Amino acid sequence: MDQMASIRQTFFQECEEQLQALEEGLMEMDGGDHSSEVVNSVFRAVHSIKGGAGAFKLSELVEFAHAFETVLDEIRSGKLSASHDITKLLLKSADQLSDLVATCRDGASINPASYRQLLDELKQANGSSAGQAEDENWDDIDFTPMTIDIGTPVDADPGQSFQIYFKPSTGAVQAGNEPILILRSLLELGQTVVSCEFSDLPPLAELKVDEALLGFNISLRTERGLAAVRECFEFVEDSCVVRIEEPGATPTPEAGNVTVTAPVALETPTELPPMPKFAEAIAAKAEAAAAEPVVLTAIEGGKADAQQQKQDKSASSASATIRVELDRVDRLINLVGELVINQAILAQSVGQVITSGASDVNSGLEELERLTRDIQDSVMAIRAQPVKSLFQRMGRIVREVADATGKIVRLRTEGETTEVDKTVIESLADPLTHMIRNAVDHGLETTEDRLRAGKSEEGTVRLSAAHQSGRVVITVADDGGGINRAKVLETARRKGLVPSGAQLSETEIDNLLFLPGFSTAAEVSSISGRGVGMDVVRRSIQALGGRISISSKPGSGTVFTLSLPLTLAVLDGVVVSVADDVFIVPLTSVVETLQPEVNNILPLGQGHSALRIREWIVPLIDVGMALGARKTPIDPANSVAILVDTEDRSRCALLVDRIDDQRQVVIKSIERNYGEIPGIAAATILGNGRVAMILDVETITEGNQKSFEAPKRASAGGR
Amino acid sequence: MDNEKAHDRHELIAFKVGDQEFCVDIMNVREIRGWTATTPIPHAPPYVVGVINLRGTVLPVLDLAGRLGKDAVTPSHRHAIIVVQDEGRMTGLLVEAVSDIVTVGDEMIHPTPEVSDNDGSMFITGIVTLEGRMISLLSLAAVLPARQIKAA
Numbered sequence: 001m002d003q004m005a006s007i008r009q010t011f012f013q014e015c016e017e018q019l020q021a022l023e024e025g026l027m028e029m030d031g032g033d034h035s036s037e038v039v040n041s042v043f044r045a046v047h048s049i050k051g052g053a054g055a056f057k058l059s060e061l062v063e064f065a066h067a068f069e070t071v072l073d074e075i076r077s078g079k080l081s082a083s084h085d086i087t088k089l090l091l092k093s094a095d096q097l098s099d100l101v102a103t104c105r106d107g108a109s110i111n112p113a114s115y116r117q118l119l120d121e122l123k124q125a126n127g128s129s130a131g132q133a134e135d136e137n138w139d140d141i142d143f144t145p146m147t148i149d150i151g152t153p154v155d156a157d158p159g160q161s162f163q164i165y166f167k168p169s170t171g172a173v174q175a176g177n178e179p180i181l182i183l184r185s186l187l188e189l190g191q192t193v194v195s196c197e198f199s200d201l202p203p204l205a206e207l208k209v210d211e212a213l214l215g216f217n218i219s220l221r222t223e224r225g226l227a228a229v230r231e232c233f234e235f236v237e238d239s240c241v242v243r244i245e246e247p248g249a250t251p252t253p254e255a256g257n258v259t260v261t262a263p264v265a266l267e268t269p270t271e272l273p274p275m276p277k278f279a280e281a282i283a284a285k286a287e288a289a290a291a292e293p294v295v296l297t298a299i300e301g302g303k304a305d306a307q308q309q310k311q312d313k314s315a316s317s318a319s320a321t322i323r324v325e326l327d328r329v330d331r332l333i334n335l336v337g338e339l340v341i342n343q344a345i346l347a348q349s350v351g352q353v354i355t356s357g358a359s360d361v362n363s364g365l366e367e368l369e370r371l372t373r374d375i376q377d378s379v380m381a382i383r384a385q386p387v388k389s390l391f392q393r394m395g396r397i398v399r400e401v402a403d404a405t406g407k408i409v410r411l412r413t414e415g416e417t418t419e420v421d422k423t424v425i426e427s428l429a430d431p432l433t434h435m436i437r438n439a440v441d442h443g444l445e446t447t448e449d450r451l452r453a454g455k456s457e458e459g460t461v462r463l464s465a466a467h468q469s470g471r472v473v474i475t476v477a478d479d480g481g482g483i484n485r486a487k488v489l490e491t492a493r494r495k496g497l498v499p500s501g502a503q504l505s506e507t508e509i510d511n512l513l514f515l516p517g518f519s520t521a522a523e524v525s526s527i528s529g530r531g532v533g534m535d536v537v538r539r540s541i542q543a544l545g546g547r548i549s550i551s552s553k554p555g556s557g558t559v560f561t562l563s564l565p566l567t568l569a570v571l572d573g574v575v576v577s578v579a580d581d582v583f584i585v586p587l588t589s590v591v592e593t594l595q596p597e598v599n600n601i602l603p604l605g606q607g608h609s610a611l612r613i614r615e616w617i618v619p620l621i622d623v624g625m626a627l628g629a630r631k632t633p634i635d636p637a638n639s640v641a642i643l644v645d646t647e648d649r650s651r652c653a654l655l656v657d658r659i660d661d662q663r664q665v666v667i668k669s670i671e672r673n674y675g676e677i678p679g680i681a682a683a684t685i686l687g688n689g690r691v692a693m694i695l696d697v698e699t700i701t702e703g704n705q706k707s708f709e710a711p712k713r714a715s716a717g718g719r
Numbered sequence: 720m721d722n723e724k725a726h727d728r729h730e731l732i733a734f735k736v737g738d739q740e741f742c743v744d745i746m747n748v749r750e751i752r753g754w755t756a757t758t759p760i761p762h763a764p765p766y767v768v769g770v771i772n773l774r775g776t777v778l779p780v781l782d783l784a785g786r787l788g789k790d791a792v793t794p795s796h797r798h799a800i801i802v803v804q805d806e807g808r809m810t811g812l813l814v815e816a817v818s819d820i821v822t823v824g825d826e827m828i829h830p831t832p833e834v835s836d837n838d839g840s841m842f843i844t845g846i847v848t849l850e851g852r853m854i855s856l857l858s859l860a861a862v863l864p865a866r867q868i869k870a871a
Binding site: 334338597674679680689690691692 | 757759760761771774778808
């Protein structure tokens with residue numbers, strides 16, 4: 001049972017990957033790349049899901065994947081062209097498939113009605129192509145032999161080409177000789193081109209399902225001999241029609257050979273006897289080919305290059321990976337963090353003992369330090385992941401919102417390979433979804449408005465990621481109408497967020513969007529007007545230690561820029577001394593530091609005071625008193641004030657003894673073994689092995705008030 | 720090991736707090752280490768000495784004497800920290816000295832008498848009598864402070 005569960009889990013993990021590959025491929029198709037490599041990868045993804053789903057008896061999933069796969073197969077064989085509408089249908093189907101997989105994974109039962117409509121659409125697309133394909137087969141007969149021209153006569157590969165005709169008999173199939181297995185075993189020998197010959201198929205009404213009617217034309221290029229090829233048919237040779245034709249060890253563009261192989265390679269419904277007309281045509285073509293060997297070699301060379309590139313590409317996408325539980329990686333990261341600290345402690349204590357003359361020890365220590373840093377970087381890189389998976393999810397959001405709003409939207413992504421810590425990616429999904437929704441729903445104009453403004457009817461949302469000085473910068477840009485500042489200001493005034501008569505700069509107006517309780521859309525839509533505004537986005541970005549900014553140009557669009565730390569495991573902090581203790585202030589919240597002047601401090605009574613900094617008056621918090629590190633208030637003359645930003649855009653000044661350093665610190669949970677502490681976000685371990693607390697600028701003010709209002713409460717809270 | 724024996728035999732780590740002997744089940748003890756300087760925790764109850772770095776984990780340390788209602792000790796290098804694990808979280812208990820490991824049977828653990836001279840009895844689940852010694856069995860769940868939740 002357990003084993004089954006773990007296989008099941010593996011299946012769904014693989015489904016994740018397949019869905020990702022599927023989405024990736026479809027996006028490429030959407031972008032205009034219809035090469036067989038791309039279509040094949042898409043087909044493979046759906047096919048693998050179908051196969052796995054079959055093993056787990058997820059019949060609805062199989063049904064849908066099958067319809068999906070059939071359409072893809074039509075495209076693959078060139079019978080259906082991947083038009084815009086078809087691609088759109090495929091993308092929708094991919095979303096649906098992803099939903100179905102998720103439902104199956106959660107063990108819920110699928111409501112067949114949920115995918116019925118798409119299934120019908122897929123079947124329809126499929127049906128229309130089937131008829132079309134038949135027509136093509138009859139009409140474009142001249143075109144079909146083209147496949148041979150390059151295939152057999154001009155061949156740079158060593159080895160032999162075989163033309164094989166294989167027609168399984170009903171008896172053989174009933175005896176368990178599955179034709180696909182034979183075809184696969186041929187594939188193991190070398191490259192095969194297989195075409196199905198279905199001339200024996202009766203009209204549908206007369207079809208008997210247990211009858212073997214199909215034949216296969218296979219052209220196989222292999223370095224193995226005839227015996228190896230024969231071996232594949234060992235068990236069916238007697239009961240089935242098997243013809244193997246061997247055109248000679250070193251294929252040369254001889255017309256004779258081509259004539260022999262031509263009829264079997266033709267995808268014509270009438271198979272035998274060979275039609276002389278076609279044979280002639282082919283012979284003529286082959287002669288032409290022989291006459292112009294240089295040209296063909298060049299083509300062949302170009303083709304080889306392309307093939308090489310494709311192989312490189314597939315090699316990169318199938319780079320060797322292993323699946324490791326996240327727990328193990330986290331443990332490793334913890335250990336390495338410990339190693340770094342230990343190394344620092346060692347260096348410090350050795351430095352105290354040996355003052356001079358031990359260059360060996362010192363150089364050894366330096367080497368050790370370098371190695372530990374390298375190890376730390378490498379280990380952190382294990383958890384780093386490209387933002388690709390996140391960006392791909394956004395593609396779906398764009399499609400859904402575009403559908404709901406009736407806009408035509410294209411999502412362009414850049415820098416998908418930018419790597420960020422897994423935890424950051426996970427926590428970024430929600431805010432980014434919201435921003436993308438906003439961009440499509442509010443950012444872009446309606447199609448009519450776009451046309452009126454002289455833009456193309458297709459709106460673009462650009463999503464990009466890049467590394468920038470140790471942080472990752474993600475931008476969401478739309479080419480819409482930009483922020484309507486007059487409207488924003490008017491709304492803000494109406495809601496009382498801005499006093500009437502106040503003069504605001506353009507940037508200040510733009511930033512009003514981040515205020516809680518502000519909703520930009522004049523009409524609240526079901527997509528992004530759920531009362532959750534950009535303030536929520538801003539808060540979640542800040543919770544990640546990031547910042548968000550906005551810039552907008554009337555008529556040409558709005559850009560949101562997110563700047564985030566690469567990992568949540570470390571943080572840039574200002575190291576400060578308070579009484580005898582050391583604290584860390586997160587650098588992201590620090591606005592500036594200053595030496596407070598006594599006559600700028602305004603006492604407010606009950607120990608509260610405020611500080612005047614230029615035109616602002618901000619609450620002044622004595623960190624030592626707030627956290628109980630000292631009994632008597634700090635002398636402002638011997639202190640440093642750190643002006644910090646809090647989430648609700650209000651500022652306050654923290655009073656500390658002095659600023660010691662600015663450094664990156666490893667974040668350690670204090671909640672796990674102890675609990676939440678007001679005013680403290682987390683802990684870290686300093687170079688000397690001691691623990692230091694990281695201040696939480698949001699709650700330190702609460703702690704401050706508490707300690708003044710109810711001094712006993714803090715100690716009572718410990719129980 | 721004999722299964723039946725395992726059921727009614729307990730291995731306990733005994734240690735001194737003030738003039739009294741206490742013990743905890745060895746299964747709850749992760750390690751015993753010497754005292755190192757702690758970092759104070761803001762807003763913490765007085766018996767919470769602070770936190771230390773235990774190989775990368777931030778470990779809160781309780782002054783067990785203070786927690787049991789005795790006079791708070793001034794920690795020094797003579798003291799030891801017993802690192803205990805209870806319900807997935809680790810805590811250090813500051814004690815004067817670890818005396819020994821004792822193996823006792825169920826029959827040697829007596830229920831706590833109802834009388835109490837201080838509020839320390841709520842932390843004790845039983846009393847072990849061994850070679851004339853009286854060792855109080857600590858209830859870790861009662862000793863460790865309730866996890867601070869936002870509402871606290």
